[in-house]
Amino acid sequence: MASAAETAEGRLAIIAGGGLLPSYVAEAARLAGEDPVIVILKDESDRRWDGFDHAMIGIGDFASLDRLFKKYGIGRVVMSGSVRRRPEWREVRPTLRILTGVPAAIRTLLSGGDDTVLQMVIKLIEGRGLRVVGAHEIAPDLLTTAGPLGAVSPNKEDYRDIERAGEAAEVLGGLDIGQGAVSIGGRVVAVEGVEGTDGMLERVAVLRAAGRISLRRRGVLVKLCKPQQDIRADLPAIGVSTILNAKAAGLAGVAIEAGRSLVLDRDALIKAADENGLFVCGIDKGLPGWGLQ
């Protein structure tokens, strides 16, 4: 089963981190006639990949990645899923090319912000003559659309929280720190760092239980793509678990950047949001009122 693209550009590799996204990308690739090779990131990918050609590599192991690309005739690469760890120095197995040609690469890999690291990885892969494509190019149906996705819409109070959390998320993203923030009652109460969105939502739930955040005001989670971010890597994503965690944190809903973020398992997500009375909406910060009003 080889598509025209495959013949002309070589086979597609899916670098699979954690979470649901790699599965969606792999299925979408199959539907589009590809026969993707799954490069499983050790200690990150959390599903079995039986039924696909696959191989596991350590997270800093560029030497093995290079060998895999050659072995399978890879011409295009999509990076998908979360990478929670950074490699330790001793885990990095650079290629000679990295050592000689990109001297700052190792340091970036060990200590750069997420975005800096992903940019470097993209550059390294492209330096091999391969093309890096975005998950949304393989699975365009995952892209967030503008406006409410489910039955519930944000109210006036929610709009204010969307603006506040959106402002914080934008600034945080600009500093390559994180993609999300939570505003409750017009006040930003939590901003996302290495702990990630679920960790941040759990913190909000704990602060609520401790009386540090009012139980009477609901609040909003906003996730935005980092302004400088190459959208081929690490687009913000939400899934059913995001909705359930937002519910546990007492939030009124979730707003995520339209056109530059991914909604996983959309039908199940909308069902979960509707059943729990939460809104989910795509927002566009380029439009007045974030495209909502």
Place this chain on the structure above:
Amino acid sequence: MASAAETAEGRLAIIAGGGLLPSYVAEAARLAGEDPVIVILKDESDRRWDGFDHAMIGIGDFASLDRLFKKYGIGRVVMSGSVRRRPEWREVRPTLRILTGVPAAIRTLLSGGDDTVLQMVIKLIEGRGLRVVGAHEIAPDLLTTAGPLGAVSPNKEDYRDIERAGEAAEVLGGLDIGQGAVSIGGRVVAVEGVEGTDGMLERVAVLRAAGRISLRRRGVLVKLCKPQQDIRADLPAIGVSTILNAKAAGLAGVAIEAGRSLVLDRDALIKAADENGLFVCGIDKGLPGWGLQ
């Protein structure tokens, strides 16, 4: 025991939130010849105030605060210590003046950022003809001085983390979200929201234990005064517990804004830092290299 200031300007009231700061301010006031009245914030202040004139009020209870000011002939007010909760709507007991003269005040109190709320409280108190003074005016010895306080100095790696975390803290402060950030290996891994500095440090310790942050790179906590902040309210502060929490989070040290933050229990803090091999230093972001290099 009445000082000249007391006679001319009325008695000093210390509004006491949580933590150690109110005690230091009260003792310093006594040393300066004052006889302060302690206004204990219910559910926030965590020490006994025997030996001082004192009264407890609920956090939104402006009516009682007004009565206390009159009863004791208060002319000057210092606000000190942390306030972890925001009042619920039903807890607010406004004065008629607040209701009629400052219509936005209640909303601010319920949902503004820390800085906005404190500005409003200052304005309300000054509207009564009282003067609001900073904790550092009563206890100037608490102000952070520039440069290393203990035996350990930051190294080159630490300087980079100070700059990164400082940049994040400055932006966060500008949005009135929080005062602190942690950078490890040149990467900002945590930013402070409602959980506060100790909560953020605990999170870093947990992320370390889970392998989400390298054990090999140490990192730095930076706390800055919010750029727009009235320094009579809520100056950043560190105490012995900050040092011990930073140690538990695996950090190399703590940097805090010189001249616009407070060091509590300085001798014990320096001893704790020295014993644990952590640096503590005052930084000045107006100077090249934050005044350290």
